[in-house]
Amino acid sequence: xxxxxxxxxTTLLVYLGVDILAVWSLNLQxxxxxxxxxxxIMFQAVGAYTAGVLTLxxxxxxxxxxxxxxxxxxxxxxxxxxxxxxxxxxxxxxxIVALRRLRTDYQAMVMLxxxxxxxxVVENVTGLFNGxxxxxxxxxxxxxxxxxxxxxxxxxxxxxxxxxLFVYLFVHRVTSSPLGRALRATRDNEDAAQALGKDVVRLxxxxxxxxxxxxxxxxxxxxLFIGAWSPGSWAYVETLVVLTAIIVGGTGNNFGVMLGAxxxxxxxxxxxxxxxxxxxxxxxxxxxxIVIGGLALVFLWFWPRGIVPERRRRFPGGPLVAPTEMTGPxxxx
Amino acid sequence: xxxxVEQACESAAPGGAIxxxxxxxREFGGVWACTDATFDLRRGAITSLIGPNGAGKSTVVGxxxxxxxxxxxxxxxxxxxxxxxxxxxxxxxxxVRTYQLSSEFGRLTxxxxxxxxAPGQRGERIRTLLYGKRYWRKQEAELLDQARILLDRFxxxxxxxxxxxNLSGGQKRLLEIMxxxxxxxxxxxxxxxxxxxxxxxxxxxxxxxADLAAEGLTMLLVEHELGLxxxxxxxxxxxxxxxxxxxxxxxxxxxxxxxxxxxxxx
Numbered sequence: 361x362x363x364x365x366x367x368x369x370t371t372l373l374v375y376l377g378v379d380i381l382a383v384w385s386l387n388l389q390x391x392x393x394x395x396x397x398x399x400x401i402m403f404q405a406v407g408a409y410t411a412g413v414l415t416l417x418x419x420x421x422x423x424x425x426x427x428x429x430x431x432x433x434x435x436x437x438x439x440x441x442x443x444x445x446x447x448x449x450x451x452x453x454x455x456i457v458a459l460r461r462l463r464t465d466y467q468a469m470v471m472l473x474x475x476x477x478x479x480x481v482v483e484n485v486t487g488l489f490n491g492x493x494x495x496x497x498x499x500x501x502x503x504x505x506x507x508x509x510x511x512x513x514x515x516x517x518x519x520x521x522x523x524x525l526f527v528y529l530f531v532h533r534v535t536s537s538p539l540g541r542a543l544r545a546t547r548d549n550e551d552a553a554q555a556l557g558k559d560v561v562r563l564x565x566x567x568x569x570x571x572x573x574x575x576x577x578x579x580x581x582x583x584l585f586i587g588a589w590s591p592g593s594w595a596y597v598e599t600l601v602v603l604t605a606i607i608v609g610g611t612g613n614n615f616g617v618m619l620g621a622x623x624x625x626x627x628x629x630x631x632x633x634x635x636x637x638x639x640x641x642x643x644x645x646x647x648x649x650i651v652i653g654g655l656a657l658v659f660l661w662f663w664p665r666g667i668v669p670e671r672r673r674r675f676p677g678g679p680l681v682a683p684t685e686m687t688g689p690x691x692x693x
Numbered sequence: 694x695x696x697x698v699e700q701a702c703e704s705a706a707p708g709g710a711i712x713x714x715x716x717x718x719r720e721f722g723g724v725w726a727c728t729d730a731t732f733d734l735r736r737g738a739i740t741s742l743i744g745p746n747g748a749g750k751s752t753v754v755g756x757x758x759x760x761x762x763x764x765x766x767x768x769x770x771x772x773x774x775x776x777x778x779x780x781x782x783x784x785x786x787x788x789v790r791t792y793q794l795s796s797e798f799g800r801l802t803x804x805x806x807x808x809x810x811a812p813g814q815r816g817e818r819i820r821t822l823l824y825g826k827r828y829w830r831k832q833e834a835e836l837l838d839q840a841r842i843l844l845d846r847f848x849x850x851x852x853x854x855x856x857x858x859n860l861s862g863g864q865k866r867l868l869e870i871m872x873x874x875x876x877x878x879x880x881x882x883x884x885x886x887x888x889x890x891x892x893x894x895x896x897x898x899x900x901x902x903a904d905l906a907a908e909g910l911t912m913l914l915v916e917h918e919l920g921l922x923x924x925x926x927x928x929x930x931x932x933x934x935x936x937x938x939x940x941x942x943x944x945x946x947x948x949x950x951x952x953x954x955x956x957x958x959x
Contacts, residue, residue, distance in 0.1 A: 533821075533825060538808070539816060539821055541801070552792065677837075
């Protein structure tokens with residue numbers, strides 16, 4: 361394996377890890393609890409910025425060419441953990457505004473608007489996270505380790521994998537417990553869940569905050585790897601890539617959405633690199649967005665449950681008669 | 694109106710009415726769907742709520758269940774004023790409703806639909822994430838037994854692993870009743886439980902309701918089929934044009950001219 365290929369492969373693996381964290385996060389909110397979080401990318405961004413300013417040190421460093429708030433240098437892994445805390449806290453505030461009184465369609469609208477507002481604020485209030493130029497030259501975590509460039513790449517792959525493992529244990533605990541069942545009931549019929557004594561607002565707020573925290577952690581893992589983050593990284597359409605990965609992989613299934621993360625943001629995006637450029641410059645990139653949108657529509661139309669559908673929960677001692685598979689469009693409502 | 698509210702509170706004492714509704718009013722954009730609903734429900738009895746379409750029955754059920762806020766009036770359930778209580782707190786207090794339109798959790802199995810309805814589940818608490826499965830496994834096994842007893846009773850055991858969204862209309866009605874029972878209700882509000890059900894299954898549901906009544910479950914039944922109302926109910930409340938116009942037993946009501954004019958003749 362040539363070192364250039366190893367470098368490419370390790371980079372892809374870190375991206376895959378980040379995308380897996382991303383789909384688990386949004387799957388908790390959308391797939392399990394039925395919250396249309398079109399502001400998802402904002403929570404990843406706030407995690408990335410938080411980890412950035414907690415790693416960079418004072419903004420007088422590097423010749424003072426960047427302006428940002430906080431500016432301290434905390435030891436690892438505190439910036440990543442605090443990225444989760446800050447993104448979770450932001451989710452709590454957004455959740456209190458958007459989830460308490462509004463129904464799903466309106467929630468989706470509010471989320472989209474919040475995402476756009478947040479981007480405009482960060483672009484224009486330059487003192488916050490260095491405006492449109494964004495943060496850069498973020499030192500790599502554990503950079504003092506005596507590792508070659510390639511050795512560090514593999515080390516970061518391992519760090520990402522460990523993060524994924526911890527997050528998976530948490531996500532699995534939620535989805536396999538009666539708590540996950542109550543969330544899925546809320547997703548399927550909010551009024552009926554309430555009429556059976558479920559505190560729908562509290563359940564939704566909880567999962568929204570947890571999903572937000574995981575999104576923040578995914579942002580932190582990404583920014584500490586690539587060393588930079590700017591408003592260009594988190595346009596609202598980026599949320600749709602994660603959503604498409606969930607729809608393609610299998611809404612509500614933790615392994616399904618992992619497959620979606622591999623297929624959509626990683627494999628699909630990488631494949632377009634190998635297409636020869638044609639037409640005017642940037643045309644292939646633009647078409648990529650159209651194709652991702654099309655992919656989501658095709659799956660919603662023909663395979664609404666995705667490649668690996670949500671698992672049917674069976675209990676010991678059940679009947680031996682095989683139940684029928686779920687078909688038809690009614691399941692997507 | 695305040696006198697009737699006082700009465701309502703007094704009659705909510707143990708042994709009296711389980712639910713007292715006084716002076717309920719509700720306006721929807723200038724239209725009064727309910728102008729004056731005042732009635733008591735006796736503990737351990739089946740009371741039916743009847744009336745022509747648009748009489749305000751569903752509005753009353755919605756207000757009592759907590760989905761619709763009243764413009765005025767007061768509701769006392771089991772000795773507590775619940776007028777401003779949220780729907781999920783009412784359910785936890787034992788006031789459970791079913792819906793006129795099927796409201797199953799479509800992507801959960803039949804068994805999961807029942808399990809999720811059980812109150813006070815340890816596995817739904819946030820600390821379950823710290824302790825893991827051992828924190829809720831035992832309770833879950835008990836609930837599983839309870840749910841399967843219900844499935845056997847309603848002859849739905851063979852369907853337990855089926856997605857609720859795949860059930861027939863009648864099976865969904867059964868599921869809804871079972872799910873409400875899992876919630877351990879003190880009072881069950883049944884909003885047209887026979888709507889869209891074939892005659893054979895309707896007969897079966899009637900049998901189940903009669904059995905539940907014999908076991909002492911208090912029910913409020915909203916129903917159009919008067920034969921069924923007469924067979925099942927201990928007393929009947931008649932609504933027309935947003936207000937309660939008569940209460941009594943069905944044979945008695947059949948002789949009352951105002952009831953005949955408002956409903957039975959039409």
